[in-house]
Amino acid sequence: MSSIPSGMSADIAADAPATTQWGRTGEQSVAVGSGAGDRRYLIGAVCFAVMALMLAPIVLSFFTSIKSPSEASQSPPNYLPHTLSIANYDKIYHFQAGLPTYLSNSINVAALTILFCLLLAVPAGYGLARFKVPGKEGWFLLLLAGMMIPYQALLLPLYLMFSKLGLANTHLGLAIVHTLLQLPFSVYVMRHAFEAVPNELEEAAVIDGCNSFQVLWRVLLPVVKAGVVTVVLFAFITSWNEFLAALIFMNKETQFTIPIWTVSVRTGRLGAVDWGALQASVIIGILPCILVYVLLQKYYVSGFLSGAVK
Amino acid sequence: MNAVSGRYVGLLYAAPAILFVLAFLVYPLGQLFYTSLTSASLLGGGEWVGVRNYVRAWNDSQFWTSLLFTLKYTLYITPILMGLGFLLALLTADNTRLKKVTRGVIFLPVVIGLAVSSLLWFWLFDQQVGLFNQMLVDVGILDRSITWFTEPTRALWAVIFSITWKVVGFGMILFVASIQSIDREITEAALIDGAGYWQRVQKIILPLSYRTILLATLISVIGSMLAVDQFIIMTAGNPRGQTFTSVYWIYQNSFVFFKLGYGSALSIILMLIILGFAAAQIILTRRRAET
Numbered sequence: 001m002s003s004i005p006s007g008m009s010a011d012i013a014a015d016a017p018a019t020t021q022w023g024r025t026g027e028q029s030v031a032v033g034s035g036a037g038d039r040r041y042l043i044g045a046v047c048f049a050v051m052a053l054m055l056a057p058i059v060l061s062f063f064t065s066i067k068s069p070s071e072a073s074q075s076p077p078n079y080l081p082h083t084l085s086i087a088n089y090d091k092i093y094h095f096q097a098g099l100p101t102y103l104s105n106s107i108n109v110a111a112l113t114i115l116f117c118l119l120l121a122v123p124a125g126y127g128l129a130r131f132k133v134p135g136k137e138g139w140f141l142l143l144l145a146g147m148m149i150p151y152q153a154l155l156l157p158l159y160l161m162f163s164k165l166g167l168a169n170t171h172l173g174l175a176i177v178h179t180l181l182q183l184p185f186s187v188y189v190m191r192h193a194f195e196a197v198p199n200e201l202e203e204a205a206v207i208d209g210c211n212s213f214q215v216l217w218r219v220l221l222p223v224v225k226a227g228v229v230t231v232v233l234f235a236f237i238t239s240w241n242e243f244l245a246a247l248i249f250m251n252k253e254t255q256f257t258i259p260i261w262t263v264s265v266r267t268g269r270l271g272a273v274d275w276g277a278l279q280a281s282v283i284i285g286i287l288p289c290i291l292v293y294v295l296l297q298k299y300y301v302s303g304f305l306s307g308a309v310k
Numbered sequence: 311m312n313a314v315s316g317r318y319v320g321l322l323y324a325a326p327a328i329l330f331v332l333a334f335l336v337y338p339l340g341q342l343f344y345t346s347l348t349s350a351s352l353l354g355g356g357e358w359v360g361v362r363n364y365v366r367a368w369n370d371s372q373f374w375t376s377l378l379f380t381l382k383y384t385l386y387i388t389p390i391l392m393g394l395g396f397l398l399a400l401l402t403a404d405n406t407r408l409k410k411v412t413r414g415v416i417f418l419p420v421v422i423g424l425a426v427s428s429l430l431w432f433w434l435f436d437q438q439v440g441l442f443n444q445m446l447v448d449v450g451i452l453d454r455s456i457t458w459f460t461e462p463t464r465a466l467w468a469v470i471f472s473i474t475w476k477v478v479g480f481g482m483i484l485f486v487a488s489i490q491s492i493d494r495e496i497t498e499a500a501l502i503d504g505a506g507y508w509q510r511v512q513k514i515i516l517p518l519s520y521r522t523i524l525l526a527t528l529i530s531v532i533g534s535m536l537a538v539d540q541f542i543i544m545t546a547g548n549p550r551g552q553t554f555t556s557v558y559w560i561y562q563n564s565f566v567f568f569k570l571g572y573g574s575a576l577s578i579i580l581m582l583i584i585l586g587f588a589a590a591q592i593i594l595t596r597r598r599a600e601t
């Protein structure tokens with residue numbers, strides 16, 4: 001990180017004489033141009049340094065997860081493993097109800113969240129984008145209201161409601177909360193995806209005798225695939241990572257999702273932190289997110305920008 | 311499809327989502343407001359007490375401690391996230407291969423879970439086995455490794471450090487998009503006029519990114535005001551309740567002490583504060599657009 005400030009001060013020094021008479025002198029470009037080659041190497045070096053800093057925590061965590069349990073808890077710690085072992089992974093595989101249970105809990109909740117988001121947001125986006133609906137923008141704002149109201153504040157009434165309905169401690173209940181979190185974004189993305197489709201496509205289908213549902217299912221859905229992928233991707237990430245609602249709603253050990261499970265790995269059985277096991281569980285929690293991100297980065301970044309910049 | 315039936319067909323398609331929002335957002339919101347005016351707790355109660363819960367919040371010193379701590383956290387972390395995010399955006403805005411990869415790597419921690427990343431940093435900061443501590447010792451910043459979570463200010467900075475790592479890519483991506491959308495002609499004209507790099511940043515990129523900066527700041531402020539996961543995991547409110555955030559204090563009252571009425575009142579207060587920030591942002595954006 002230390003190379004950034006020095007790079008900056010060099011630049012400021014180069015520009016200093018002209019700061020008050022911006023746009024008047026021609027010498028500036030010459031001054032900058034002469035150092036352009038060095039500067040490119042400097043910028044490259046800064047890029048690599050930044051990447052190393054950002055990746056270090058994850059890499060060190062992975063290294064610690066494959067140390068032997070005693071080396072992982074040793075003080076002072078080693079950066080690189082001196083011993084290699086899968087004992088930490090083996091330990092968390094059998095921790096409490098067993099890793100398969102927790103993985104399937106998280107996958108169930110995420111799958112339900114994805115399903116609900118699609119079932120609600122695809123028709124809603126279609127209805128608001130392709131039809132003249134009375135009070136359209138009002139309905140749209142109502143669907144986006146969740147963006148302005150922090151879900152943290154709604155967890156208490158939702159908890160009371162779910163207790164009455166028998167939804168507390170169920171994957172269905174947690175998936176409803178995750179859907180609530182993710183619905184505004186999903187509706188927003190789907191409405192814009194449907195609005196971007198040219199009218200001709202729809203008109204041709206109507207002339208061929210398709211009703212509005214057939215138009216949606218056969219004609220439009222294949223065209224808005226990118227929107228659907230974005231909705232699925234974000235619903236998965238949100239649900240997989242969500243902590244507070246899962247902490248509050250899932251009281252039974254066998255119902256825990258992965259984030260709650262990692263916290264209970266830290267607490268462990270005896271109170272002392274088992275550092276190797278903890279890092280193994282951290283890696284398990286991170287891995288699906290990284291995989292999804294690397295594979296679908298294009299959708300992720302564009303979806304992210306469309307969600308934020310509106 | 312004729313025009314008249316079409317109107318209701320569209321609404322019909324939106325109906326499931328609207329019903330979902332009415333059932334799980336609007337109704338609970340009403341319930342929350344009602345509960346905040348009662349003495350409900352796990353043991354029963356639930357008589358009407360008017361604004362007593364709100365008066366109680368006013369007199370609750372832990373509520374103020376938590377709110378001030380949350381504001382402090384927000385006040386410290388937001389300029390760091392925005393400033394660093396903007397510098398990283400300047401560094402990586404060109405679409406060369408190296409810079410695209412750098413951007414991708416900086417953004418990576420945004421997609422991993424806050425709970426998991428907090429556990430990761432809880433380990434890195436540990437006095438006995440933490441490699442961040444070890445690194446500070448090895449490069450000579452510290453004489454020996456220290457405990458980060460036993461003293462409130464130090465705990466606050468540890469959390470800020472970990473969250474900066476986690477979300478700095480968020481602002482960066484927004485700023486990169488904003489920098490890339492600047493008309494090439496403007497930049498070229500400035501270059502011909504002999505503007506140096508930092509002059510272009512100051513006179514062109516910063517002013518033209520105003521809306522994005524405001525937006526990113528708002529998202530960051532709201533996110534920080536609602537911070538809770540990282541504190542539950544890294545500090546647990548310790549020492550002596552000095553690192554409770556607002557949402558954490560709501561969580562304690564609602565789900566640990568089961569003071570449902572009081573927890574509801576705290577939730578309503580927090581919601582109003584958040585809406586206040588959002589309104590301020592909208593006013594700022596409008597005012598700028600008019601001038």
